Amino acid sequence: MRPVQIVDLFAGPGGLDVAAEKLGIPTVGVEWDTSACETRRAAGLETVEGDVRDFGPKQFPRADVLAGGPPCQTFTVAGSGAGRRALDDVLSFVKRMVARENIREIKKDLSTMEDERTGLVLEPLRWALEAIDEQGIPYRAIVLEQVPAVLPVWEAYAEALKGEGYSVACGILRTEAYGVPQTRKRAVLIARFGNEKVSLPSPTHRTYRKGVPREEGDAGLAPWRTMADVLDRDSKFFVISNYGTGGDPKARGQRSSSEPSATVTGKISRNRVVSENGSEMPRFTFSEAGRLQTFPSDYPWSGRDISQQIGNAVPPRLGMHIISAALDWNTPSEETLDRIKKWGSTKAHRSSDHNESSTQLFYV
Template sequence: MPRPEIVDLFAGPGGLDVAARDLGYEVTGIEFDQDACDTRTAAKLLTEQGDVRDFGPDKFPGATVLAGGPPCQTFTVAGSGAGRRALDEVIGFVRRMAQGEDVRSDLALLDDERTGLVLEPLRWALQAHRDERPYEAIVLEQVPAVLPVWQAYREVLIDMGYSVARPEILHTEQFGVPQTRRRAILVARLHGKAKLPKPTHRLYRKDALRDQGDPELMPWVPMSEVISRPTRFEVISNYGTGGDPKARGRRTSDQPAFTVTGKISRNRVVALDGTELPRFSDPEAGILQTFPADYPWSGRAIAQQIGNAIPPLLGRAVLKAAIGSADEYAGS
């Protein structure tokens, strides 16, 4: 079997692409944002710049794997909430699209047009199926609020003949990422059984020690293991705990980082005696996302690029479980 080519929708600065390249795959990312494209160019990642809605499977006839992480701003807790409010409507669109309806005019009526972008991977999958060139595998990721949409996708993909693992919310620290971040993952396979990756590291719990938990799993990775600073430190989150903006979350360098967002520079970093220290730099934020330390971040809004990306280490685990390495795939 020839090595598969991956087309990555909403590819951002290259989180999944870095993982795919590490596994030996050829991957082309579609990305609209100029800054992210500047980073991708510097990282020598194949890129088609433009709106995913202006492309389709026919543009990438050699692609056998469809991947994507649609914009999350309307679904995330820190965002507008328009996507969460429209969740039932979005699931209705999934079912209508499965019946062959063109829902584009209705999508334009949503409060925020970005909400409808979560349906683009389904449009691609359905079109490829109609063209009798279905994707061998589909890998999608999004914030936890999108899990019901992935569950609706699953029903449609099963009807199309796919094996689809039950979508789940994965915790990044369970895959060696020095950060607690949750992502809703969908994996489908046209041939063979679809499966999600099994955790390699323990789940982080507040006040739990690294050596506590499942002895068959490795300890979660703390910030101090990947970021080189001369002293131990504490991070004071920009976000409140339990809805109280005054109750800032705190973590020491001996713990994983909070979820890395585009506002990571707003998190204070202090010595254990309370002395103010330099806040996280862009390269440090990238390392917490498991990008290489020398990743060539380019353009503007670098923190936002980093915060929007899937951690490459999580992407690698998902791709490895979904389709294996390129050599393994070619030999199957």
């Protein structure tokens, strides 16, 4: 079997790519945000700056794994809600694509949607079907992630991909259950071509429950990780969210350094950090915010809107678990997971664990 190579759609600053590279898998990311591309290039990640709608599998013939995290703003609770209102339309588009309706007509209809970003969630399916129809070589595996509200779309994808010969699993994963020092839910789809059963990665850590000590719970799982576990601050602190809770904008959420972080968003730089006696402390640096997402401490964040780049990214530690499950590899060991603590050169970490290829370009 030829070596694994990943094409990552909507690749952002490189969360999934960091995970793959540390597993020894070459990646190329397609991303249209200039600042995210600046970060990727500073990190040495193979990058194509552009709109995924302008590309397809034929430009990346060496890639045999498809990954993607389409923009989620229209599907989130905090967003305009256009994606939620258009969910039925999106599901109907999935059926039309699987039926091989004229793609130009589908694109024309997509252009009439309330928010054009909603239609971007369908791009990975277009790539998957084109790989089958135009290239004659299905992707070995497909990995998709989004906000929980997109799970019905992934479930529709699952039925579509099963009809194309894939085994599929999808569901909601909690990041702290995989050692990420942050509570965050993601809708994940994993597909593998062939009849072999595919499963979502098994949790390695306990689920966070407020007020419940992390030593309590399933004895077979490790305790959830805290902010203090990954940050170098000398004393205990509290993070006061920029967001209100319970519908009250004045009721700011609060987490202790002895707990996981709340979900890291593009507003993380606005969160206050205070000491035990209530005095103001320096707010999170980009490196610290990145570490709460499990990016390497020395990751070279670049460009503008870095807080937004960090908030939009896939936590690399979660990514390592998802990719390993998609390729039917063993659960990554702590030694392997520890590789993401420092970045350095991408090529230096393309080890011989699973991949013997050189760092070839993916596209023509």
